[in-house]
Amino acid sequence: MTASTTRRTTAARSRIAAVGAIAVAGALILTGCGDQTDKGSAATPSGKENSAPLFSKLPKKIQDAGVIKVGTDATYAPMEFTEGGKIVGVDPGIAEALGKQLGVTFKFESGTFDTLIGSMQTGRSDVVMSSLTDTKARQEGLDDKGAKTGAGVDFVDYFSASTGILVKKGNPEGIKTLDDLCGKKVAVQRGTTYEQSAKDQSEKCKTAGKGEVSIESFPTDAEAQTRVKAGGAVADLNDSPVAAYIAQTAGGGNDFEAIANPTDAGLFGIAVDKKNTELRDALKAALDAIIKDGSYKAALDKWNAGSGAVTEAKTNAGQ
Secondary structure, eight states: OOBTTBSSOSSSOOOOOOTTSOOOTTOOOOOOOOSBOTTSOEEOTTSOEEOOTTGGGSOHHHHHHTEEEEEEOOEETTTEEEETTEEESHHHHHHHHHHHHHTSEEEEEEOOGGGHHHHHHTTSOSEEOSSOBOOHHHHHTBOTTSOBOSOOEEEEEEEEEEEEEEEETTOTTOOOSGGGGTTSEEEEETTSHHHHHHHHHHHHHHHTTSOOOEEEEESSHHHHHHHHHTTSOSEEEEEHHHHHHHHHHGGGGTSEEEEEEEEEEEEEEEEEETTOHHHHHHHHHHHHHHHHHSHHHHHHHHTTOGGGOOSSOEESOOO
């Protein structure tokens, strides 16, 4: 997904993964930490040392807490969703692997998608990890009209996703590309880059002399899906891995079909406050480490999301 300040790239949510295990809210129960020693390790309250490879790169505040607080919208399977009262999925899985490198717990707390960045910037969370598309607008704190609304954020980019078009089983309207949405009604989650993508497509349709796209925005993607299933909209726009997962699982695979648009791939990033460069750089180093040791791939493969893998960690590489 992507947040109000533009949730995923304008072309991709482009909201559009820790090592072979389902992460849970607050998973990654690792050794607590305290002040660094001369050897780069730290004593916990019990007197034990934290020997995680990248612990010394973390800000002291997080070393002392032993926790990285993560803001997410856990309604976006398979990327992040609630199952049995726990937050699981691709993003918690990646976070679990990162936590093993950093020696701290990633504690996920679910909130409304389009408020996640603002909540982080007021100190409620340390990072946002919620299928959030890295865009220049988010980096610079701009809204969809280009107006300055905040300080912006930095991103550590960890996944690549394109637009997924979710339609009713059988694809009764014959939707194959975004251009087929001209003159039709589309459902989207509010505050995502897909909401903006639908607006951009509507302008494209208008310029081409075709009917504009009628857009209905909902607080959650689940509500957008319901609208499509009921026939009130011809399609729901979201991230390609999410659309594919929904098509595979909803109604036993009998409710929807997913159409991918791989030409508009965009990057998901872990959002970090621009002032928190130490945490940003520690996360980047940890992501490179899990890509190298294979735990990143294992986390993606668990959810059949390997097609979105990146080969190296980058910061602010979104467009």
